[in-house]
Every structure is written in C-alpha cells, then in structure tokens.
Amino acid sequence: MRIWSLHPQHLDRQALIACWRETLLAQAVIAGRTRGYRNHPQLERFVATPQPIVYVGAYLAGLAVEADARGYRFDRTRIDELPADLAAFDGAMEVTTGQLALEWRHLLAKLDARSPDVAAVQRERVGDGVPGVHPMFRVVEGPVASWERAV
Template identity: 60%
Template sequence: MRIWSLHPRHLDRAGLVACWRETLLAQAVLADRTKGYRNHPQLERFRATADPLGAIGAYLSGVAAEADARGYRFDASRILRPIAPGTGRIPVTRGQLDYEWRHLGAKLERRSPPDAERWSRDAPGPHPLFTVVPGDVEAWERP
C-alpha cells in the first residue's frame, strides 16, 4: 500500500489509479470494514489525527479532484467522509517528501518514460492535505 505524500498531479495514470484504489482500501481499514492491513504503517499518520476517516476522506477528495482535472471518472461517492483536502492539515517531513519523490522517479523511469521526463522538470509538492515540516524520512516509512 502506498499513500503518497506527494501531490497527485505528480503521479502518472497508473500511479493515480493505484493510489485511489489503495486509499479506498485504507479507508475501509479505518472504518473497520475489513480485517486486512490493520497494522499497515502508512495508516499511522491518519490514525494520529482527531478524525481519521475525515483525514482519509480529505486525502481521497484530493485524489478525486486530480482525476477530475484529467478527465478521469473516479466514483467520489465511495468517499465515506468527503472533506476539503486543505482542512485539518497533517504534517509531513521534507525528508519523506524527498524520499517519495525519488521513489516515484524510479517507478516512472520503468513504466512511463514520458511521465518521467515531465517528472524531471518538476519539483516535489505535497498533497493538499499535508504541510511540509523539516525532518528526515518518517518513522512509519519502511524503505
């Protein structure tokens, strides 16, 4: 499961679809609708908020907004608690964002050279739910 801290605009088509699907799974875990992935480290930052379902809903809303901007049809009715992505921001470290940026670049090189070219001209920005703070790779990341 990869719930990117990066802004969804950085993801290629495959990455955006995978992010949507994996975050819907994360939402099911947080809503106690599935038994799998309960201890997945990516969920720690959502569980640490006052409203985990609202936080994951805000994340999904940001992904759905990017999909809409690209003309994709993600079913936003699947978001249990759709909240504006800038609401109740979650901190993410600069080190985490940089780590994910390199990880994404390697993925794009393998599966999507045109997107890798676009990636090489861009700079990493966070998903609207996150605010960047100084620090190394997050403790929940399993590199």
C-alpha cells in the same frame, strides 16, 4: 499500499489509480470493514488524526480533484465522509522533507521503469526544486517518517 504525500499531479495514470484504490482500502481498514492491513504502517498518520475517516476522505477528495482535471471519473460516493469544508484540511497534516525526498526518488524510479516520458516531464517540472505535496499536507523539516518501510 502506497499513499503518496506528493501532489497527485506528479503521479502517472497507474500511480494515481493505484493510490485511489489503496486509499479506499485504507478507509475500509480504518472504518473496521476489513480485517487485513490493520497494522499497515501507511495508516499510522491517518489513525493519529482527531478524525481518521474524515482525514482519509479529505485525502481521497484531493485525488478526485486531480482525476477530474485529467478527465477521469473517480466515484466520490465511495468516500465515507467527505468534509463539508475541504479547504479547512489544506495543510492539516505534516510531511517531513526527508519523507518527501524519499517518496520523490521512489516515484521517479517507478516512472523511469514504466513511464519514462512522464518521468522526464516531472523532472523538468520540478527541476532541482521540491515537488509539490498533496493539498492536505504541509512540509516541515525532518527525517523520513517513522512509519515508512520503503527505506
């Protein structure tokens, strides 16, 4: 399961669709509709929020906005709780600089393997700077997240 902290604009088609599906799975786990993946480390940051289902819904909404921009149709009726004021979730969760750097390297390696043209565009877009983050995250200084298992 990979629920990216990176802005969905950086994801290729495969990663965006996989992130949508995997976050729907995360939503089902948090809602208690499935017994698998209950202890998956990627869920920790959502479970730690005051309203995990609402936070997952806000995350899914951010993915759906990017899908719309690309002409895809993600079924928003699959979101259990869509926040009434999505803007209220802008920057609602933290992501560390270390986590962001790890995810960026991980994504670029995946893109190099399956979508080299997209990888080149993303490298050009970001250059030596910091990639954008999903709208519900704000960047803070720090190491790779304690829940991360990709290291």
